[in-house]
Amino acid sequence: MKNAYPKIAGIIFSASLFLVSCTKDEFQPSNEDSLTPFTSKMPLPIATMSSEAPPTLTRRLPEKSMFHDVPFNLASIVEPSKCTLTPLDDVIAASVSSNLDSIGLDWYDLYAEMNFYSTIIDDSEQYFGADGEDTQKVKNITRSLERFWFMPHEIEVRGQHKSTLEDYDKIVDILMFWYELPAQDANAFAYYFTNFVNKESTFLTETPLIAADGFAIALDGLFGQNDLIVIGDGIVDLLEQTGIRRGVIWNGIMAHEWAHQIQFNNQDKWYPNGAADNAPEATRTTELEADFFTGYYVTHKKGGTQNWRRTQQFLELFFNIGDCSFTSDGHHGTPLQRMEAARKGYLLARNMQRKGLVLNANQVHKRFLNKLDKILGEEPLRDIPSTDEEIEDEFQLDVQPDALQ
Secondary structure, X not given: OOOOXXXXXXXXXXXXXXXXXXXXXXXXXXXXXXXOOOOOOOOOOOOOOOOOOOOOOOOOXXXXXXXXXXXXXXOOOOOOOOOOOOHHHHHHHXXXXXXOOHHHHHHHHHHHHHHHHHHHHOOOOOOOOOOXXXXXXXHHHHHHHHHHHOOOOOXXXXXXXXXXXXXXXXXXXXHXXXXXXXXXXXXXXXXXXXXXXXXXXXXXXXXXXXXXXXXXXXXXXXXXXXXXXXXXXXXXXXXXXXXXXXXXXXXXXXXXXXXXXXXXXXXXXXXXXXXXXXXXXXXXXXXXXXXXXXXXXXXXXXXXXXXXXXXXXXXXXXXXXXXXXXXXXXXXXXXXXXHHHHHHHHHHHHHHHHOOOOOOHHHHHHHHHXXXXXXXXXXXXOOOOOOHHHHHHHXXXXXXXXXXX
């Protein structure tokens, strides 16, 4: 896992330079150094604290354990292509430029890192949405995903909230567990954060980016935890501002992260030598596959059962979270590629349910590989077919499902 949290140090205030890029997601880290998360150097906040060197993150997460899908990075150079900025980029730029202050700029890295790691050991009762308004929705989607992919009680879904970084006791717990600070120092930092930093910086207490993570992690019992999916209030709120319905957002993001857990379960079989011979292409392949799986699930009558109107918004969701970081190890695919991968999954579901079939994960995986070249192609995105004949023509079945097992 490389730098498994958002970085925003060096932000340029010009909103036009902001891009959204899921650049911190790796399927196969290339070396030991890549497993070390960015280590925040915390300046000593008050004179009474220890004069020792600033603490650094000491605990580590396992290799090949994570897909981290929505960190935000500044990108000033975009390779010429059909890639483009999206409505989500505009929403994020407006959010940042509205109240970014110097204190927020100084402390954002550490706050984002702490909130990221806090979710991994959070054993409190989970809720979703800042006020719990999405809790029942998430429970319903979780049960549906468990049934559809035959994965009961395998994955725990957790929420991420801005309020964590305003909770004195939670900050102490984070600093003592992850940074292994003595209780005295952890309490001193928590006091400084809650009584000085949070009061002086409106950005840190208000920005949705502090709680905008979306990731899947296979802990395999580490810290006594099940495999996890974490989704922050912030990413849902930001995407909602682009005009996408909240229920569509939850369905799409949860199904995407669930697909990553399926990939973890099948990694040795599906990608024994990696998804590609270079990191950007490997990450793009696995991310587009998760989009494809999501399109299949949310459309199928035994899955998310989304109608055409919601499917249109679902495709817009994946267009919004594409990125143009072509040479980044965490490149997820361009907006058009992500939208097309989801669209192909949608068409597969329409075709299968018309034939009365439900494919298993291995069958869906093989169908994705058959369509990958077309997903990456240069042809303009076409409209969704509406008739059975158009769907059959778009997604012809050259072999029977059983032959793909």
